[in-house]
Every structure is written in C-alpha cells, then in structure tokens.
Amino acid sequence: MYQLLTWRGKKVGKTAFLGIIAIIAIAVVAFTGFNQTGLFGLGAEEEETVKIGVMLPLTGDAAIYGESVGTAIQLARERINESGGILGKRVEFVVEDSACDAKAGVKAINSLVHLKGMKLVIAAECSGPALSAAPVAEEAKVLYLVAIASNPDIKYAGDYVFRIAPSDNQQGKDIAKTIYKEGFRKAASMFMDNAYGEGIAGVFAKEFEALGGNVVITQRFNQNDNDFRTQLLKVKEVNPDSLFIVGYPQSYQLVIKQMHELGLDVQIFSADTFKDETIIQAVGDKAEGIIFSTYAESGTPEFERFKQAYRERHGKEYGPYGDYAFDSLYVLKAGIEQANSFDPEVLKESLYDLEYQGVTGLTKFDEYGEVYKPYAIMTVRNGSFVQYK
C-alpha cells in the first residue's frame, strides 16, 4: 500500500511509511488516553443530545488548569446526564484546546462556532483566550459563558457574554486594601504579561495609590519565564516593604526561590492563582505567611456535595477552579430550563433574570452579565492554606 504514496514524484520509502504509522499510532494512543480521563464527550444520538462547546487550556503553560477544570466540568456533565439531561436531552461536549493563549483562543472559538456550529459555549479558560474569543461569540450571537477567567474587561465583552467568576476589578481592590491595612506603603508589583496579570495588577495599582500607598516599582514577566533574577534585583534596589505578585504557580515558585537566593526578604502578597499546593511543596517554609486573595469557597450544601462527588469519582480533592467549572454547566442548565429553550437569543434574556444557588454560591447576573461573589483573604500557615485573620 505504501508504494502508492509519493512525495515530489518519488515513492515514499518503507521506513518513512512505517514512521508515519508509528506517529499516528502514538497520536491515537495519546487521544484514547485523554478519552479515559474523560475530557472528550462520548457520541450519542443526534436528536437526543444538546452539544455544548467547551474551551479548555489542555496544553501549554496552564495545562494544569485544563486538567482540574476539565475533570470537574466533565463530572457536571455526567451527573446531569445521569439525572435526565437538560430538558430531556443528553449533554455532549465539543472540546477545543486554547493552550491558554489569546491567539489560540480565537482559533478555538472560530472552530467551535463556525466549523462545528455550536450555539452554546463555555469558556473554562484563562483570561487571555476568554477575552480574545468573546467578540467572535458575540458577533455570531452565540451564548458565551465564562467560567473561571477574571480579567476586568470581560465585563464589557458583550450581551451574549456572561461570567460566573467574580471580576479582578473586585479582587485587585480587595488585595490592595489588605496590603494597606497591614501597614505597608511601598509596594513592588510584579505581574505576568498577559490579560490575567495585567488586569489585576492594574486595578491593584490604582486602588493602592488611591488609598495613599505607593507602588514603587512595576515589573512584568512572561508567562513561561523561569529566570526572574534581574527583575528581582531591580525590585531589591528600590527597597520596597512588600511585593505583590501575580502569575501562575510555576512563576510563584521560582520568584519565591530566586528572591530568597538573592537575599530579598519582604512580605509577599498574591492573588487567586496562588492557591496551589505545589507551591508549598516546592518552596517549603518560604511560603509561610504569604497573604493572597482568592475566590471564597461558598460552603453551601451544593458545594459540600460537589466536593464529596469529586472525591468519590476521582479519588482526590478537586483542583484549582474545579468548583467554578462544575457550576458553569449547572448555571447554563438552570438558564435553559428557565427559558425552556436552547436558543441563545431567548436563553440570554433568561440568564439576566436567573438566580441560581450553586456550588460557588449565588449566581445572579447584573446588566453586564457579571456576578458578585466574595473573595477570601488567605495565608499559608504550617504548610497549608488557611483563612487570614
């Protein structure tokens, strides 16, 4: 058979052919591997299913969120399907990978909306792609539900764009107030150069200066940086009394390690992405006393049930933002059932009137499609995350 394959007029050799087969085989194995972890929906009868597009950061710098968020939203799907689906239809996911990259996000939403004809999309997603994909959904009149991204600008992304996570507009202010209240006046700010880091650091700086504090130096770093020594040296030279840092867990570990190696020892403040056990494992006692803001666990009965269900299904605690991912599908379900329709046009009106008590507390959208949910201020004590004061 391979004799039939040609390239530039030459026959493809047997070894090349075998090589291609090997690569395909590996790809197939890789894919079935994903299937076992349940990231892709199973096929079902066309008429009896509702297809929902899901954007996840399955690869790239935030693939760790793809895992925790992907398994949680998949759990929501399983549970909904077990209890009769949405309006009697089984839920089927069409998953696209955004790689936590703003450019890939546009590609993912275009594929979901224009190639696969999705009318409902959940972006369980980093701020970058969630933000860059929103205008495409808005223009195509596709209902676009943001599950975990927190960049403040998502608020203005459009009529069809809803978000069940609280905005960093709130988080940036909360952490600025905390830093000020703790008596720090000369803060250094280091943030990741993407929609998430920029969004929250911008709000923080404005609020902190408004309170009367001073952001003495601002340093950016790239999403995949692993050398922060020169940025930290610049921070050290201006002698701040505190450091506010926003990034992903990988950057936190390295910043903490490298700042201590360089002899910079100031109080660190951080944001929601800090709540990740791997940071404590990696830097040990240097994580002690770090204060950060994060989405508060709602503590509702729904939350406890979710925690329990996740533990039973996966044999471990749910990962970062799992609760929000889980809730996103249920919010969509509640909206659809209230509207008694899958039509985005009708559904969006229904969502503006929705009041849904779920895993993440009360979801009630304002006129921008935003919610208010409280943040918690947490700290690290004896190697675990606890409420601060």
Next chain:
Amino acid sequence: MVWEQLVVNGIIAGSEYALLAIGLTLIFGILRLIHFAHGEVAMVGAYTAFVVSAIFGLPLIVGFFVAIAVGAALGLVINRFAFKPLRKQHILMPLIAAIAVSIILQNVIALFFGNEIKTYSLGPVEKGIEMFGFIITKTQILIIFVALALMLLTWVLIKKTKIGKQIRAVADNRHLAESVGINSEKVITVTFAYGSALAAAGGVLIAMETNLEPMMGLMPNIKAFAAVIVGGVGSVPGAILGSYFIGLAENIGIWYLPSGYKDAIAFFILVVFLLFRPRGILGKKKEGMQQ
C-alpha cells in the same frame, strides 16, 4: 554590586542556553536541521532524573547519568525514526518532523507525569553565597562549572578525536566527506547521540534551578537556537559565545528596559545578526557553508 550581579545572572542564563546550544549547533552543522525537539530531549532528561531520584530514591547524581544515557538513546531514536527517513526530502520536511516530535514528547510526558510542576526536592530554599559583590547559589555554581566542563569535553571531541574530525568533515561538505570514505550516517548517529546526551544533562541542570514541567524545554531551546545563529552556525565555540552573549544581553538589557522586553532582546539580537552578519560571530564564510 548591581553590575556584578547582572553579569552573574547573565552567565547563569548563558550557561543554561549553552548546554542546549552545543548539541543544536552540531546537529545543524551536519544536517542543516533546526532540531525543534532538542529542548524536549532536555525535558525528557530532566524527567528521567526525576524518576530515578524522586521515585526510586537514588541520589540525583545517579539520575544525572541515567538521564544522559536516556537522552543519547532518545536522540538516536528520534534520528532513526523521524529524520533519517526524510533525509532525501526537502529541508522543510525534517523541520516539520522535529516540531511533531516536540509536540509528541511534551504530551507523552504530560500524559505520564501530568502538567503540574515537579521538583527534585533539593532541600530548603536558602540565601546564596555572597562573594565579590554578587550572590550565587551552589546549584548555580554547579551549572556554570558543569557547562564549562561539557564545553571542554566537546572541544576535545571535536578537535582531538577521529570522530570529531569526521564530524567537522561532514559538516563542511558531506559529499566530499563521503567520497573519501567517511560514513556520514555513522557520523550523524554519533552527533545525535552526543548532542542529545548534552541536552539531557542540560535539562537536569536547568530543572535543578527551575523545576520540571512538560513545557520547560521550549523557551530555552528557542533561546539556544538564537545563540547558535548569533555565534555562527555549526561552530561550537560560536554557540557558546552566542549563549553567553544572549544571556548577558537579556539580563543587562532589562536593567535599563522594561522587563517585559526580555525575550524581545534575544530575538532583536537574532534579527540584527541575520540582517547584518548572517554568518554569526565565529561563523565561516559562505562557501564553506554550502553542501
């Protein structure tokens, strides 16, 4: 104080790039192939040492040598199954294959180890040693010295041994080398094994400094590639020089520029060299480069 520290920061970064750049330049030299998966070979090396030390509980130094062996073997496998079948094809074909290998390796590692960050657990984070106006940690000193040792080893291999002479001959002109009886396939095999072993060693050292995750090889490899071009394609001393040049320029550059421009500095240097001195700092004149 500041300047000494900036220079040291640059040297640490440069040493990390150099460990990848040596293998890259050797492979580019003989095959005119941008080995996009070279960083992933380093990443696999780092994970190998992780398995040996964290899972089997052996000392990291054992893991380091196992990683070198696994890296060499992986280099051979990649060469045999991804590049050799494409040897006679257009030069872009192996490049695409290299990107494919890179993606496959990232995802295979993510499949087995997950995407979360792993560490070698080298003990608590401590302040580095203060000397001559800068601060440096033991790990960083080790990185610099291992990098220097491997550079020396490579220099001896290339300049003083028979296989080194053959590598240079094949890099200079493969057909001419073959016509005097050099088995170029054998030379390519050796180069892949050696370059990949160096990459794996580099991967372990980088991971000691910056932890492990499946994407860890991507950016250092791109920087190392820029270093190869800047230093002069195919030249080992050039690759080393280019690595330190880029490491220093990045770190000193962001002292004056906003820190977000760090990667941009490396690529700006790359573009400047491609425009004004495409053969790099130590590269040979054009005619020597043609196959």
